[in-house]
Amino acid sequence: MFRNENKQVIFNNFVNGSPEESDMSVRTETVDLGIPEGCDDAVLVKNLYLSCGPYMIGRMKNLEGYFFESFKPGSPIVGCGVFKVLDSSHPNYKKGDIISGFTNWEEYSLLTITDATPFFKIQDKDLPLSYYIGILGVPGMTAYTGFFELCCPKKGETVFVSAASGAVGQLVGQFAKLAECYVVGSAGSNDKVNLLKNKFGFDEAFNYKDEKDYSAALKRYFPNGIDIYFDNVGGKMLEAAISNMRAHGRIAICGMVSQYGLEQHEGVHNLFTILTKQIRMQGFLVGEYYHLFPKFLEMILPHIKQGKITYVEDIVEGLENAPSTLVGLLSGRNVGKQVVLVSPE
Amino acid sequence: MFRNENKQVIFNNFVNGSPEESDMSVRTETVDLGIPEGCDDAVLVKNLYLSCGPYMIGRMKNLEGYFFESFKPGSPIVGCGVFKVLDSSHPNYKKGDIISGFTNWEEYSLLTITDATPFFKIQDKDLPLSYYIGILGVPGMTAYTGFFELCCPKKGETVFVSAASGAVGQLVGQFAKLAECYVVGSAGSNDKVNLLKNKFGFDEAFNYKDEKDYSAALKRYFPNGIDIYFDNVGGKMLEAAISNMRAHGRIAICGMVSQYGLEQHEGVHNLFTILTKQIRMQGFLVGEYYHLFPKFLEMILPHIKQGKITYVEDIVEGLENAPSTLVGLLSGRNVGKQVVLVSPE
Numbered sequence: 001m002f003r004n005e006n007k008q009v010i011f012n013n014f015v016n017g018s019p020e021e022s023d024m025s026v027r028t029e030t031v032d033l034g035i036p037e038g039c040d041d042a043v044l045v046k047n048l049y050l051s052c053g054p055y056m057i058g059r060m061k062n063l064e065g066y067f068f069e070s071f072k073p074g075s076p077i078v079g080c081g082v083f084k085v086l087d088s089s090h091p092n093y094k095k096g097d098i099i100s101g102f103t104n105w106e107e108y109s110l111l112t113i114t115d116a117t118p119f120f121k122i123q124d125k126d127l128p129l130s131y132y133i134g135i136l137g138v139p140g141m142t143a144y145t146g147f148f149e150l151c152c153p154k155k156g157e158t159v160f161v162s163a164a165s166g167a168v169g170q171l172v173g174q175f176a177k178l179a180e181c182y183v184v185g186s187a188g189s190n191d192k193v194n195l196l197k198n199k200f201g202f203d204e205a206f207n208y209k210d211e212k213d214y215s216a217a218l219k220r221y222f223p224n225g226i227d228i229y230f231d232n233v234g235g236k237m238l239e240a241a242i243s244n245m246r247a248h249g250r251i252a253i254c255g256m257v258s259q260y261g262l263e264q265h266e267g268v269h270n271l272f273t274i275l276t277k278q279i280r281m282q283g284f285l286v287g288e289y290y291h292l293f294p295k296f297l298e299m300i301l302p303h304i305k306q307g308k309i310t311y312v313e314d315i316v317e318g319l320e321n322a323p324s325t326l327v328g329l330l331s332g333r334n335v336g337k338q339v340v341l342v343s344p345e
Numbered sequence: 346m347f348r349n350e351n352k353q354v355i356f357n358n359f360v361n362g363s364p365e366e367s368d369m370s371v372r373t374e375t376v377d378l379g380i381p382e383g384c385d386d387a388v389l390v391k392n393l394y395l396s397c398g399p400y401m402i403g404r405m406k407n408l409e410g411y412f413f414e415s416f417k418p419g420s421p422i423v424g425c426g427v428f429k430v431l432d433s434s435h436p437n438y439k440k441g442d443i444i445s446g447f448t449n450w451e452e453y454s455l456l457t458i459t460d461a462t463p464f465f466k467i468q469d470k471d472l473p474l475s476y477y478i479g480i481l482g483v484p485g486m487t488a489y490t491g492f493f494e495l496c497c498p499k500k501g502e503t504v505f506v507s508a509a510s511g512a513v514g515q516l517v518g519q520f521a522k523l524a525e526c527y528v529v530g531s532a533g534s535n536d537k538v539n540l541l542k543n544k545f546g547f548d549e550a551f552n553y554k555d556e557k558d559y560s561a562a563l564k565r566y567f568p569n570g571i572d573i574y575f576d577n578v579g580g581k582m583l584e585a586a587i588s589n590m591r592a593h594g595r596i597a598i599c600g601m602v603s604q605y606g607l608e609q610h611e612g613v614h615n616l617f618t619i620l621t622k623q624i625r626m627q628g629f630l631v632g633e634y635y636h637l638f639p640k641f642l643e644m645i646l647p648h649i650k651q652g653k654i655t656y657v658e659d660i661v662e663g664l665e666n667a668p669s670t671l672v673g674l675l676s677g678r679n680v681g682k683q684v685v686l687v688s689p690e
Binding site: 066067265266273284 | 410411412579583598599600601604609610611612613614615616617618619620621622623624625626627628629630633
């Protein structure tokens with residue numbers, strides 16, 4: 001059997017506070033480019049694109065009750081990717097299939113398949129393959145579910161999105177415009193703010209790093225308050241949004257990227273407003289909403305093809321750059337959905 | 346027209362932090378015991394029972410965005426009561442009617458009636474009249490709405506109630522047993538804990554003042570976590586409950602009595618769990634659910650009459666004791682629903 005070099009990104013050990021690039025190592029092993037003897041229901045794949053998402057920071061910690069198990073020290077980082085089947089011992093997958101699903105941060109992976117494995121076979125190859133870990137993958141479904149299912153937008157309502165140029169936020173803003181809402185986004189650079197206003201069609205946007213008082217900033221953009229807050233950052237921005245919510249406001253808790261690097265999360269002091277304004281705050285994990293995936297695709301594919309919804313990706317080339325790219329998410333270095341290109345098809 | 350002495354409890358001025366008895370004054374004026382000339386749509390009533398509720402503490406402050414307007418300095422305290430009509434210029438009310446609704450903290454009140462006035466004419470006088478500001482009034486509807494409508498209990502689920510012997514909590518516990526849930530309550534004295542277990546049928550109860558670590562206490566009573574938390578206290582107990590919630594848990598925010606005396610509310614540091622456990626946290630004001638009142642009465646009246654639901658009131662006699670009674674709510678001096686008896690019928 002043909003053996004090949006296999007570059008890998010190894011998780012070194014559990015992290016407290018903010019992870020650093022040195023918490024991962026890049027090493028090169030060798031791999032058989034075929035399914036080993038007796039290994040049923042497996043595929044040997046070549047990884048093409050890997051997704052970098054802030055939730056992965058949590059997997060670098062030894063947290064109790066996190067929604068994903070921690071990464072295994074000494075093993076490759078695990079995450080969503082798009083990959084091509086080189087060999088298969090599973091009846092549903094054959095050589096040449098392109099799949100999106102969970103894989104390892106390495107060039108080639110041997111993946112065993114169970115009934116619970118969430119593999120999606122990509123049929124429609126008109127669109128960039130990386131979209132299947134972005135707008136057509138978990139971030140897309142997250143924006144769709146959180147905004148439409150949890151926040152129940154009504155025409156004319158006011159919507160605030162934080163980390164608004166990110167993988168999820170940029171879609172929430174565009175969905176809000178489809179729903180005929182007024183939408184404002186926050187982001188961490190003036191370039192991102194321009195993107196929000198000029199590319200994604202947000203009504204307004206601001207650079208939170210220029211604001212000393214987030215609540216005052218929100219009051220400027222929402223003099224009559226916020227109906228829907230799609231929270232990607234948590235902490236002080238969540239607190240400020242709560243202070244500015246209107247009666248019967250809805251808050252979808254999608255992520256808390258401002259907190260992932262902290263050993264002790266910031267306190268939110270104004271939950272009393274949840275009572276006085278009758279706010280509904282709900283956390284959600286998109287994995288439980290995948291029964292909506294066909295409905296989501298039916299909605300979004302025509303919009304993409306007609307150019308009514310756009311998607312910005314930040315594609316970094318080379319597995320060796322993956323550790324710094326993952327760590328860079330916490331400081332908002334990425335512009336748009338962060339993808340690592342391992343190998344073009 | 347006959348003039349009578351009219352004892353009143355006057356609100357002195359806005360309060361920061363914890364109110365004290367001296368923030369109110371008892372004075373005696375005189376009052377005409379009839380409707381003044383030209384005063385349409387009014388009733389002159391004799392107040393029988395007045396309700397003391399922790400939400401009233403908020404009305405003593407000059408808070409922006411509170412759900413009730415602040416009390417007026419120099420005017421009587423306002424709250425729910427049961428009163429008897431002595432004279433009326435409104436076609437729907439006549440002398441002798443017994444009504445529950447908003448009134449002033451005084452012996453006799455002249456109340457003007459608009460279409461929005463939430464007066465309830467008491468027909469069924471088999472039950473104690475004070476019940477109409479307790480189990481059959483706002484606290485009853487609050488427990489009913491918060492528990493059944495917001496928390497959607499399912500048989501076998503686990504329920505935690507704080508301030509569990511209070512006006513609302515004692516009912517939530519009993520409703521939880523009707524719904525075949527496992528229910529644990531916290532309260533601030535051993536007598537209250539006994540009441541929870543022996544009178545209201547809670548499965549377990551604990552004195553929070555005996556616990557250094559609320560989260561550890563909850564873990565003892567809920568080794569597999571909490572499905573529903575009915576929050577009457579906020580602050581550190583809310584934080585501890587969040588830490589112990591199960592996936593898809595529901596939290597109804599009904600009150601935050603632990604915070605009302607503080608100038609700066611405590612921070613809650615674990616909202617990330619709202620995300621990882623997919624928790625729904627919702628604040629509510631019962632006023633918006635009064636379309637359910639008939640359904641509520643239909644449910645609860647038979648249970649009361651058959652002795653399947655019980656209600657404990659703490660009745661203090663005399664308007665002159667009302668200021669200390671209201672202030673005492675914050676330290677949990679009351680056992681059960683706090684009522685001030687102004688005058689027996």
